[in-house]
Amino acid sequence: MELLQQYFQSSIGKKQIVALTGLMLIGFILGHLAGNLLIFKGPEALNAYAHKLASMRPAMYGVELALAGTFLLHICLTVYLFFYNNEARPIAYGYYQPTDRSISTRLMPYTGTLLAAFVIWHLLDFTFSDQTGTLSLVGKESLGLYGVVVNAFKIQWHSGLYILAMCAIGFHLTHGFQSFMQSLGLNHPKYTPVIKIISVFLGLAVAAIFSSIPLYVMFFARIP
Numbered sequence: 745m746e747l748l749q750q751y752f753q754s755s756i757g758k759k760q761i762v763a764l765t766g767l768m769l770i771g772f773i774l775g776h777l778a779g780n781l782l783i784f785k786g787p788e789a790l791n792a793y794a795h796k797l798a799s800m801r802p803a804m805y806g807v808e809l810a811l812a813g814t815f816l817l818h819i820c821l822t823v824y825l826f827f828y829n830n831e832a833r834p835i836a837y838g839y840y841q842p843t844d845r846s847i848s849t850r851l852m853p854y855t856g857t858l859l860a861a862f863v864i865w866h867l868l869d870f871t872f873s874d875q876t877g878t879l880s881l882v883g884k885e886s887l888g889l890y891g892v893v894v895n896a897f898k899i900q901w902h903s904g905l906y907i908l909a910m911c912a913i914g915f916h917l918t919h920g921f922q923s924f925m926q927s928l929g930l931n932h933p934k935y936t937p938v939i940k941i942i943s944v945f946l947g948l949a950v951a952a953i954f955s956s957i958p959l960y961v962m963f964f965a966r967i968p
């Protein structure tokens with residue numbers, strides 16, 4: 745027990761927990777991405793998927809609680825490490841900027857903050873919206889969750905902000921994946937270049953595939 749406490753209190757322990765919770769969140773994001781692609785198959789497919797998840801309650805409450813806990817732990821520890829590292833640094837970043845830090849690394853605090861704000865907005869947008877009310881109406885018919893999503897993305901500024909958030913998630917995942925490998929000690933001169941390529945590919949793919957949904961609704965979907 746004492747050992748666990750010491751581990752949690754140490755900086756390396758916190759970094760490893762950030763890495764592990766980050767990996768769990770990447771798992772959620774990839775699963776969520778796969779589920780969301782059902783939008784391309786139409787209202788029946790997406791709504792059936794949403795009903796399936798809803799039918800798994802109350803077990804789903806446990807999953808959601810674990811997900812919320814993972815998000816919170818990841819955010820709290822990252823914020824702590826950010827301020828702790830700034831305090832421990834003899835020369836503030838305001839005066840000293842290391843040149844070998846990639847753009848995704850330097851953007852980490854900003855993309856992280858943007859994503860935290862995005863998730864709150866996103867939950868209000870879709871999860872807590874009335875999925876049978878006015879927002880779900882396409883013509884005069886309620887198309888359930890599918891209707892809510894397409895009505896949201898038919899609004900250009902709404903889609904624009906989503907695409908911006910998806911770019912943020914792409915950058916965040918790119919650096920997050922590299923950090924994960926480093927925190928678990930999987931850094932090696934031989935493998936680091938491969939890890940970098942995989943992380944850039946992961947970030948780009950997630951950002952592009954998520955963004956394809958609002959773009960599809962805005963420009964291609966035939967919705968009456």
Ligand code: HEM
Nearest residue numbers: 776780794797808863866870871893906913954955957958
């Ligand atoms: C174009 C991109 C996205 C679309 C179309 C989308 C769509 C949705 C929809 C329709 C729901 C509600 C599901 C339901 O009520 O059954 C949902 C929930 C959620 N989304 Fe997204 N999402 C997107 C991106 C993201 C991203 C990037 C994240 C994370 C950073 C995220 C995190 C969540 C979370 C945490 C929930 C709540 C899960 C739950 O209630 O179990 N989403 N999303």
